[in-house]
Amino acid sequence: MKQPKNQPMLQLNDLTVTVNNGGRDINILNHINLTINQGDFITILGTNGAGKSTLFNVISGHLTPTSGQILLEGQDITKFSEEKRAKYISRVFQDPKLGTAPRMTVGENLLLAQKRGQHRGLGLRHLRQRKPKLMSELTLFDNGMSQRFDTATGELSGGQRQALSLIMAISSNPDLLMLDEHTAALDPKTSTQLMTFTNEIISERQLTCLMITHHLDDALRYGNRLLVLNAGEIANDYSTSEKADLTKDDMLKFFDSAIA
Ligand SMILES: Nc1ncnc2c1ncn2[C@@H]1O[C@H](COP(=O)(O)OP(=O)(O)OP(=O)(O)O)[C@@H](O)[C@H]1O
DSSP states (O other): OOOOTTSEEEEEEEEEEEEEETTEEEEEEEEEEEEEETTOEEEEEEOTTSSHHHHHHHHHTSSOOSEEEEEETTEEOTTOOHHHHTTTEEEEOSSGGGSSOTTSBHHHHHHHHHTTTOOSOOSHHHHHHHHHHHHHHHTTSOSSGGGGTTSBGGGSOHHHHHHHHHHHHHHTOOSEEEEESTTTTSOHHHHHHHHHHHHHHHHHHTOOEEEEOSOHHHHHHSSSEEEEEETTEEEEEEOHHHHHHOOHHHHHHHHHHOOO
16 A cells, blocks of 8 residues: 555665675775655756666665665565565666567557556466556547557657556556656667656656656656755755756756766
8 A cells, every 4th residue: 555645665774785896895885875755756866977777776675775774665585585565666777678578569568567566367368358447548548558568669669669668657546656767778768758748647647756867857857856956965955945946957967066
């Protein structure tokens, strides 16, 4: 069950990731403390190497933290495997190839996403039974994908594939959606369309979302909070009102002085 709005959805307590680089230990995430509330849509900015992907890897379970604790709806998930967390946490990557299985059709990919964490019901019969529901999901974003239900996803355009990845990520109604520069590999028009759709669906379904982006405009325009990472630490956590007062110039000044 989801937390009521504004209640903690995800808590990171003193989270550190240490790596050994040339005989020297470095904290690539350095004692991160963060509370993400139900319904938060948080955009994340940071220089290359600031630790954004590492943060996502630790939350998703792809990487084990050296120390610290991760709580999802109050439950300690620090030791949960990536597979176990996938029931609650969805992620969309920058590379359109990473979100879908290329030899499987659009319909099969979507069915698989909806059955995440379950072992049965992936056969053709289920696909036929679920087709109307799956089609209704596909038409949420009308970029021609609904006409390609039986097409292998490897034959789709990058934009279609990325839209499918997003629809798959939200179709299991995740507690947390993580978008890792999910529009960065697309042309400007397709990228804008997908970002507009992303914002609409997050607000309509009141999803809790973290979105890494290098687009200052998107980071400022979307979401109710803005996190700025620098050298493995949260340099700033801007609230809705603080974010409203920020300008692109403020952010550019920050990037000029950032260390990472
Ligand atoms: N497994 C690892 N071993 C050693 N160093 C690592 C490892 N993973 C990441 N790093 C280093 O940690 C730092 C943070 O990397 P990370 O990929 O999280 O940054 P990022 O903010 O996502 O950058 P970008 O914007 O370029 O994607 C970088 O300096 C990177 O080289």
